Amino acid sequence: MDEVLENRLRELIEGNSEANRSKWAKEAKxxxxxxxxxxxxxxxxxxxxxxxxxxxxxxxxMIPWRITGTWRENVDRARVYRAVSTMxxxxxxxxxxxxxxxxxxxGIVTSDQDQDLKCLWDVLVYxxxxxxxxxxxxxxxxxxLNYRFYAGxxxxxxxxxxxxxxxxxxxxxxxxxxITYNKMRSxxxxxxxxxxxxxxxxxxxxxxxxTTAAQVMPKEKFIQELESLLPxxxxxxxxxxxxxxxxxxxxxxxxxxxxxxLIEEHGLVAMDDLDTGVRYFIxxxxxxxxxxxxxxxxxxxxxxxxPRMADWAGQMDQILKWTQEYKIDGVVFLPLVADYCQxxxxxxxxxxxxxxxxxxxxxxxxxxLANVGQLRTRIGAFMEMIxxxxxxxxx
Amino acid sequence: xxxxxxxxxxxxxxxxxMEEHPEPLELKTNKMRYKLAIKDRQDYLEHLRKGKPVAxxxxxxQRLSRAMGFMPTYWGSAARESKNPLPYQEKxxxxxxxxxxxxxxxxxxxxxxxxxxxxxxxxxxxxNYACLPAALQRYYIATRKGEDRSYFVNYRPFEDNEATIExxxxxxxxxxxxxxxMFPGVIKYDEDRLVELQTQYDEAFRLYFEMYQxxxxxxxxxxxxxxxxxxxxxxxxxxxxxxxxxxxxxxRIEKGIGAVPDEQLRVLWAVPxxxxxxxxxxxAKNKVAVIWWYGGTAxxxxxxxxxxxxxxxxxxxxxxxxxxxxxxxxGGTGAKWVDKLIWxxxxxxxxxxxxxxxxxxxxxxxxxxxxxxxAEKELGIPTLQLEGKQWDQNYASEAQVTAKLDExxxxxxxxxxxx
Numbered sequence: 001m002d003e004v005l006e007n008r009l010r011e012l013i014e015g016n017s018e019a020n021r022s023k024w025a026k027e028a029k030x031x032x033x034x035x036x037x038x039x040x041x042x043x044x045x046x047x048x049x050x051x052x053x054x055x056x057x058x059x060x061x062m063i064p065w066r067i068t069g070t071w072r073e074n075v076d077r078a079r080v081y082r083a084v085s086t087m088x089x090x091x092x093x094x095x096x097x098x099x100x101x102x103x104x105x106x107g108i109v110t111s112d113q114d115q116d117l118k119c120l121w122d123v124l125v126y127x128x129x130x131x132x133x134x135x136x137x138x139x140x141x142x143x144x145l146n147y148r149f150y151a152g153x154x155x156x157x158x159x160x161x162x163x164x165x166x167x168x169x170x171x172x173x174x175x176x177x178x179i180t181y182n183k184m185r186s187x188x189x190x191x192x193x194x195x196x197x198x199x200x201x202x203x204x205x206x207x208x209x210x211t212t213a214a215q216v217m218p219k220e221k222f223i224q225e226l227e228s229l230l231p232x233x234x235x236x237x238x239x240x241x242x243x244x245x246x247x248x249x250x251x252x253x254x255x256x257x258x259x260x261x262l263i264e265e266h267g268l269v270a271m272d273d274l275d276t277g278v279r280y281f282i283x284x285x286x287x288x289x290x291x292x293x294x295x296x297x298x299x300x301x302x303x304x305x306x307p308r309m310a311d312w313a314g315q316m317d318q319i320l321k322w323t324q325e326y327k328i329d330g331v332v333f334l335p336l337v338a339d340y341c342q343x344x345x346x347x348x349x350x351x352x353x354x355x356x357x358x359x360x361x362x363x364x365x366x367x368x369l370a371n372v373g374q375l376r377t378r379i380g381a382f383m384e385m386i387x388x389x390x391x392x393x394x395x
Numbered sequence: 396x397x398x399x400x401x402x403x404x405x406x407x408x409x410x411x412x413m414e415e416h417p418e419p420l421e422l423k424t425n426k427m428r429y430k431l432a433i434k435d436r437q438d439y440l441e442h443l444r445k446g447k448p449v450a451x452x453x454x455x456x457q458r459l460s461r462a463m464g465f466m467p468t469y470w471g472s473a474a475r476e477s478k479n480p481l482p483y484q485e486k487x488x489x490x491x492x493x494x495x496x497x498x499x500x501x502x503x504x505x506x507x508x509x510x511x512x513x514x515x516x517x518x519x520x521x522x523n524y525a526c527l528p529a530a531l532q533r534y535y536i537a538t539r540k541g542e543d544r545s546y547f548v549n550y551r552p553f554e555d556n557e558a559t560i561e562x563x564x565x566x567x568x569x570x571x572x573x574x575x576x577m578f579p580g581v582i583k584y585d586e587d588r589l590v591e592l593q594t595q596y597d598e599a600f601r602l603y604f605e606m607y608q609x610x611x612x613x614x615x616x617x618x619x620x621x622x623x624x625x626x627x628x629x630x631x632x633x634x635x636x637x638x639x640x641x642x643x644x645x646x647r648i649e650k651g652i653g654a655v656p657d658e659q660l661r662v663l664w665a666v667p668x669x670x671x672x673x674x675x676x677x678x679a680k681n682k683v684a685v686i687w688w689y690g691g692t693a694x695x696x697x698x699x700x701x702x703x704x705x706x707x708x709x710x711x712x713x714x715x716x717x718x719x720x721x722x723x724x725x726g727g728t729g730a731k732w733v734d735k736l737i738w739x740x741x742x743x744x745x746x747x748x749x750x751x752x753x754x755x756x757x758x759x760x761x762x763x764x765x766x767x768x769x770a771e772k773e774l775g776i777p778t779l780q781l782e783g784k785q786w787d788q789n790y791a792s793e794a795q796v797t798a799k800l801d802e803x804x805x806x807x808x809x810x811x812x813x814x
Contacts, residue, residue: 080764081761081764081765082761083752083754083760083761083763083782085496085754085755085760086757086760086761087757090761112553114527114757115523115526115527115726115757115758116757116760116761118553118729119729119757119758119760119761119762120761121729122728122729122730122761122762122765123729123761123762123764123765125729125730126729126730126765135553137550137552137553137554139550140521140522140523140530140548140549140550141548141550143569145562145565145566145569146550149550149552149558149562152558307531308527308531310521310530310534310548312534312537312538313538316538337496338496338755338757340493340496340497340501340527340528340531340755340757341527341531343492343493343496343497344492344493344528344531344532344534344535345531345534345535346491347490347491347492347535348535348538348539350491362491
């Protein structure tokens with residue numbers, strides 16, 4: 001093992017840890033330890049959903065920074081505005097906003113990907129703690145009309161960023177940003193290809209660490225790091241207890257690697273269907289399209305998406321395809337409490353998985369790592385069950 | 396027996412009850428409403444028997460779908476009106492749907508279909524005009540058992556602006572094309588018919604606005620259920636019924652008849668109410684009248700200042716449909732939801748708000764505190780946040796809800812020196 005490269009890899013994997021996640025953003029905006037700006041560097045815009053075209057924010061000379069909500073269980077400040085039965089991710093984000101942890105942000109952008117996210121935006125507008133907020137309207141399905149509408153939304157976002165920054169965002173700068181992001185996507189795709197190996201170079205928890213680091217680091221820095229580490233990954237073997245059973249993890253708004261480590265006490269998370277994972281980078285933006293807003297709309301709306309999007313048949317087909325490509329023995333659903341999109345699709349998807357002989361289990365979870373004992377027991381039982389299945393190891 | 400057949404029996408029983416054991420303060424014209432509802436169910440069943448297409452479109456495209464030759468129905472209403480919802484709930488749970496954390500209506504429908512209580516219809520339309528789970532439920536139904544039935548997906552943006560109008564109209568055109576292709580020779584968009592329906596609805600809304608103004612009278616001539624149930628169902632836009640209702644309410648005012656004996660205070664109720672009990676009777680017992688129900692459709696029936704974002708130009712019929720969709724209460728911005736609620740509360744001079752924190756209502760739960768803070772700040776009135784579900788008593792039982800309402804009423808009365 002190359003110790004230097006291993007240390008750099010560890011640093012990348014820990015990129016979105018509590019200690020590190022805001023490091024690059026604060027550096028970029030020259031935010032001092034005292035929380036004061038010595039001078040204004042780059043603006044940092046918090047991003048809450050994978051339907052925000054980050055390229056536009058980067059093109060504006062700002063840093064897009066995916067918001068990880070507080071991982072503390074206590075969300076008393078947010079509870080004033082958010083009932084217990086509402087979705088936990090927006091609640092934890094609001095807690096972070098109200099506690100001052102996100103004071104370094106210059107704004108927040110989200111989308112109506114989920115209605116509860118839109119309601120959070122309503123609260124952010126009301127409490128007025130952010131100098132700039134924006135909520136994108138995202139169509140429910142893919143069609144030429146919806147691409148045009150969404151491209152219009154992207155132009156609306158662009159205009160709002162221009163008004164906020166006082167600077168024009170040219171098509172050229174967006175195009176340049178697209179090229180950078182496509183590069184990032186290609187590198188992450190290569191990492192995911194390596195996951196197909198019987199003994200991949202990274203555990204599922206480590207991969208989540210890398211994909212979430214991509215969402216908080218300046219892209220150039222992330223690309224530089226990952227590009228230099230890829231040759232090392234070709235030779236590395238994941239440090240996991242077992243490489244079987246191989247699990248595909250399905251969820252949304254999951255950024256705590258602890259959940260994957262629970263599964264990996266008994267096997268390997270070989271693949272995911274996460275907005276913080278594969279869906280963050282799947283499918284490049286077509287650089288042959290001259291209008292960048294159209295190009296971004298095609299990618300962000302047209303790619304394999306969240307279950308809020310109507311193409312459930314296509315989504316389920318893709319997931320089933322991955323079970324074959326990644327030689328999956330079982331699927332673990334970890335829907336966030338009150339994530340209706342995941343929960344409504346789940347019965348149909350589980351039935352289709354059963355149809356091809358892939359067992360699954362669904363365990364509702366909190367946003368922060370909680371109810372560990374209960375989850376550990378249930379995950380353990382599921383993993384034991386599939387480990388005993390005679391199909392394991394045949395592939 | 397499916398839901399519509401059983402609902403006809405229930406409605407007939409209700410008419411019989413009104414004839415044999417009338418409640419002194421209920422609106423007599425409710426009998427007309429029940430007859431219209433029976434006709435609606437019968438028309439629907441007849442349509443099905445003849446193999447004619449029906450479309451579940453809700454308020455999204457009710458008039459448009461009629462003008463195309465569909466029998467529109469709103470399954471959400473079926474789920475709401477069900478008198479015995481628990482079997483559907485358990486069916487939905489059996490199917491693996493998120494019963495515990497979701498709005499009752501949003502899984503009930505799937506339970507009703509899968510349990511054979513609701514006949515199927517094509518095409519299925521899925522829209523988020525009210526809320527996202529409404530669309531999710533329809534995706535679920537459409538992709539059930541590997542069947543990817545062709546269905547039409549409509550997206551309603553949350554902003555009220557020219558771009559939204561243009562986009563909704565474009566979607567209406569796509570829906571027309573989709574439906575005419577699916578049912579050639581049977582479904583055909585008739586713009587004259589749409590204009591006729593819009594004219595009827597304009598008059599209906601005008602009558603509703605008259606009845607709204609009558610609520611300012613003290614004591615309130617109608618309250619509770621009669622406020623709540625005036626607002627939905629396509630046949631409630633029947634002009635003969637609405638004129639008779641308006642006249643009956645006017646007569647009550649003339650005779651000094653109040654819906655709540657010795658009315659002391661009046662409240663606005665926001666979002667659905669528990670259906671396993673009659674919360675309005677609890678309030679009436681405390682001399683509190685519920686004079687407005689604020690929800691998705693309710694703000695169509697109040698003379699709210701409409702957002703004019705199309706430059707005041709005369710709208711085409713489809714643009715007018717789009718403008719109506721855009722005004723729907725749920726699913727817009729939070730500011731709009733609260734603005735309109737505050738406007739009505741101020742206009743009707745309510746003494747308090749009861750905000751039903753409906754578990755699973757992703758359209759409104761995240762806005763509950765905004766309602767409370769702005770009501771306090773702008774109107775100086777308190778808000779009761781009442782948690783629960785429409786049918787499931789596991790979250791808040793009848794006893795618990797009653798106790799909370801009683802306590803709130805006593806607090807209000809005491810504050811006003813009326814206890």
